[in-house]
Amino acid sequence: MTTKRISTELFEKLVSLAALELTAEESAYLFEEMNHQLTSVEALSKIPLPEGTQPSLHGLDCLGSAPRLDEWQPFPNPKVIIALAPETENDMIVVPDVKGAK
Amino acid sequence: MNLTQLSAFETAQKIRSGEVKAIEIVQSALAQIKKVDGVSGSLEPGLLSPEEEKKVHAFIQLTEDLAIRQAEKVDWMIANGEEPGLLAGVPLSVKDIFCVEGTNTTAASKIIANFVPPYTATAVERLTAAGALVLGKVNLDEFTFGSSNESSAFQPATNNPWQTEYVPGGSSGGSAASVAAQEVALSLGTDTGGSIRQPAAFCGVVGMKPSYGRVSRLGLIAFASSLDCPGPVARDVRDAALMLQVMAGNDPKDSTSSTKPVDNYLAALEQDVKGLRIGLSPDYEALYYPDMESGELYSQPIQKEVHDAVLQAAEWLAKAGAEIIENVPLPNTRYGIPTYFVISRVEAASNLHRFDGVKYGYRTPEDVGDLIELYRRSRAEGFGLEPKLRILMGMYVSAAEHASAYYQKALKVRSMIRNDFDQVFDPHGEHQLDALLTPTTATTAFKRKAVYGNSVLMQYSDQMTVTSNHAGVPALTLPGGLDENGLPIGIQLIGNDFREDMILRIGNAYEQITADEAWRKVRPQVLQGEVIA
Numbered sequence: 001m002t003t004k005r006i007s008t009e010l011f012e013k014l015v016s017l018a019a020l021e022l023t024a025e026e027s028a029y030l031f032e033e034m035n036h037q038l039t040s041v042e043a044l045s046k047i048p049l050p051e052g053t054q055p056s057l058h059g060l061d062c063l064g065s066a067p068r069l070d071e072w073q074p075f076p077n078p079k080v081i082i083a084l085a086p087e088t089e090n091d092m093i094v095v096p097d098v099k100g101a102k
Numbered sequence: 103m104n105l106t107q108l109s110a111f112e113t114a115q116k117i118r119s120g121e122v123k124a125i126e127i128v129q130s131a132l133a134q135i136k137k138v139d140g141v142s143g144s145l146e147p148g149l150l151s152p153e154e155e156k157k158v159h160a161f162i163q164l165t166e167d168l169a170i171r172q173a174e175k176v177d178w179m180i181a182n183g184e185e186p187g188l189l190a191g192v193p194l195s196v197k198d199i200f201c202v203e204g205t206n207t208t209a210a211s212k213i214i215a216n217f218v219p220p221y222t223a224t225a226v227e228r229l230t231a232a233g234a235l236v237l238g239k240v241n242l243d244e245f246t247f248g249s250s251n252e253s254s255a256f257q258p259a260t261n262n263p264w265q266t267e268y269v270p271g272g273s274s275g276g277s278a279a280s281v282a283a284q285e286v287a288l289s290l291g292t293d294t295g296g297s298i299r300q301p302a303a304f305c306g307v308v309g310m311k312p313s314y315g316r317v318s319r320l321g322l323i324a325f326a327s328s329l330d331c332p333g334p335v336a337r338d339v340r341d342a343a344l345m346l347q348v349m350a351g352n353d354p355k356d357s358t359s360s361t362k363p364v365d366n367y368l369a370a371l372e373q374d375v376k377g378l379r380i381g382l383s384p385d386y387e388a389l390y391y392p393d394m395e396s397g398e399l400y401s402q403p404i405q406k407e408v409h410d411a412v413l414q415a416a417e418w419l420a421k422a423g424a425e426i427i428e429n430v431p432l433p434n435t436r437y438g439i440p441t442y443f444v445i446s447r448v449e450a451a452s453n454l455h456r457f458d459g460v461k462y463g464y465r466t467p468e469d470v471g472d473l474i475e476l477y478r479r480s481r482a483e484g485f486g487l488e489p490k491l492r493i494l495m496g497m498y499v500s501a502a503e504h505a506s507a508y509y510q511k512a513l514k515v516r517s518m519i520r521n522d523f524d525q526v527f528d529p530h531g532e533h534q535l536d537a538l539l540t541p542t543t544a545t546t547a548f549k550r551k552a553v554y555g556n557s558v559l560m561q562y563s564d565q566m567t568v569t570s571n572h573a574g575v576p577a578l579t580l581p582g583g584l585d586e587n588g589l590p591i592g593i594q595l596i597g598n599d600f601r602e603d604m605i606l607r608i609g610n611a612y613e614q615i616t617a618d619e620a621w622r623k624v625r626p627q628v629l630q631g632e633v634i635a
Contacts, residue, residue: 006498018451018493019458019474021482030491033557037447037495040558042397043440044511047518055513058328059520060314060574060599064357080220086465095460099472 005038006031104632105130110192110287110341114233117191120180124173124191124235131193131237132166135285138263138628143241143256145212150258156266158628159258160280162198164238165205169193172235179233187233188348193286197277198239199246200226200290200332201321209323210254211244213484214463223321224353225290225332232348237286240276246292246325247450247488249300249563251275252554255486261550262305263626264589268547271301271563277335278305283628288345289335294325295442296542296567298333299579303542303592306581306626308342308609309335311567313600314574315360317346318353326449327358329571339580339609343367346602362600370603371610376423378536378608380595381430381526382416386540389565390436392558399436404544404566411582411591412541418615419539419608430533432522437515438568439561444499444512445572451496454489457481491557520573527575527598535598537605541566542579542592570596578605580612584621 011031015022022030075081079091087094105127108116116122140157141147142164179186201207201219208215222230230236241260243253250269251259260275262268263283270279274291278301281289291298293311302309310333317332324330334345347367353359387409388401403409416426459465459480466479485493499508526533543566553560570577575596582593593612597605616622625632 010498011494014494014497018490018497019455019477019481020485020490020493021478022490026487026490029487029555030494033491034495034498036394036556036558037443037491037561038498039394039397040392040561041440041443041499041508041512043392043399043437044444044515045507046397047437047511047515049511049514049518053514053517055510056517056520057513058314058358058574059516059572063361064315064359065352065354065361067357068354075220077220084217084220084462086459086463093460096470096473096476099474 005035106134106284108287109338110189110336111344113192113287114188114190117176117180118186122191124176125170127191127193128169128173128235131286135161135164135237138283139285141258143210143254143258145215145255147257154258158261158263158266158279158283158285160195160240160260160276160283160285161238162208162210162241162256162276163206165236168205169235169237172230176233187231188344189229190233192234192288193237194229194234195237195240195277195280195286195289196226197242197274197289197291199242199292199323201323202226202236202239205239207239207323208256209245210242210256211484211486211489212255212464213457213481215255217463219321221321224318224355225349226321228349229290229345234288240280240289242276243273243488244486245323245454245489246273246294246297247492248272249296249560250554252550253486253488262547263628264306265627268549268589269304271304271547273297274335275301278302278307278309281307281335281337282626287337288341291333291335292322293331293333293571294329295446295571296564298335299542299567299577299592299594300564302335302579304547304590306590307335307337308339308578308580309333310342310346310578310602311570311576312346312350312602313576315358316576316600316602317349318356318359320353320356324453326446327453328449329446331571339606339613340368340371342578343371343606360600365603367603367606370607373607374423375419375608375611378424379427379534380416380419380424380608381427381533381535381538382412383430383432383538383540385432385435386566389544389562391562404541405546405585407583407585408541408543408545408591412539412593415582415593415612416539419612422611422615427533427535430526430535430538432526432569434515434519434522435569438519438572439565441512441515441519441572442564442568443495443561444508445516447492447496448500448509449496450492451500454493457484459484516572519569523573523575537608538596540594540596542594546585546587546589546591566594575599576602576605578609580609584624588624
């Protein structure tokens, strides 16, 4: 039995925000596993940080290329990209309406 | 001559000399795949026969036509006196997380099972430009999320060629298994928390996570963008060096790829280990696992045979002239997994938002009411359990109300992990190491279904590897013996920033020292009965 670190209500809110839908079985499993993982993560709260410790977004600060100029470059065959979309019409991607939109 | 037993280096030599044609290499590789691989991973696998249960199942997709076209080009270049490249005629598999134009690139997920990318990943382009032949795309955990290959939506998942009831590790399990089973000489994998090194260790092959930024990530479907590293899987260190030599270097299309000049890795192999300082750390002798009630970490010794293999390697390297430095402290190693649970999930959740059933990939066939429902249904039906778990976890720990306790804290602990490595590699510090020698994994391979489903325990199989990803430093796994069940043991060398040359040099020396050991003669189960050339 794991200590519950998030509530079922919060879990359901997360599912909605993540644009997911879960079956009852999936929901039970993922809720349990998420609590397990949060228990592991709890170890972080017990670590004393030396004063002035800065966050690292990358472990290694490698010097990459300078950002490219923000200039439009044509892709040689855009139809190939459009063709990947599940539904298209006249080279446009088709999606259902947004609820309430006119 | 059995061409599938040749190393990549030997293959390229024979192709260049005209002794063997590249098309013969393709034919022999396809024959080996047919013999040992069995049915390819599929979204609708059906029941497996007992015979199929004993196959490797490394491949999701064979790219026979592509390999033949590439082989014909290499043979034409040789016939016309042109330079075919360092990897001329070398058979290669590609983890199915890399875009290869004109081939399905699935990430082992239903949600992009039908995705055919309009361009090729830089790493793959460089390998094929050097003459490598792409035999196919190999299986992985869905979106690379796992350490056993079992989470792939494409079943059957890959088996361990040494004993097929065991997992090959993951997520680059198809890569490691395809190399171990001699289906290919090289495979391109990715390593975010140990995803090249853990399966390479489980399958008894060599695997390397280069420094972050050494190999371009362009065309790699992202898991955790600050941790992901493409790297080589090979049967020996020289082949890994050769493959890295071809792939490494700046790519203007990846702003995180380093502009630092690439060292000559093959030349580094010529040097011995005399005078090198190699560290052993007590912080790599135990697994630190959380109590599920309190969250307190308790330690558990690693498998004794794995520990012994590391000590034996240290003894051999010392005899060859290296100086072994004991009791090197890396005290934050134990926090590698909790930190990874936060950072990798936040980045995964962010990267997975792009899969929405609109631009490419799977879209629900249901008649949905609006766009939001389209997103939800498509993602619900397209993603497996592991991506869903990572999205939820990542969103939770990065939410505004929790970010300070989790995400910001994890980024600071990452700095402490980085500082551990800075201290031990500092040329003016107390230890002045050239490399660390550690286990690659706490245990040898586990049986199928033994861990799958327990997401925390599964993640802890990366404890010995994940700190290199947090710190960005390079690391190399090498076969280090067999356990009492005949399963491979992996030992790991960790180097300072961009010192791939150093760990390859030490790894090569270790291979030479152990060349006549009895365990080097033992073959994976799927190769038994084959005559060694």
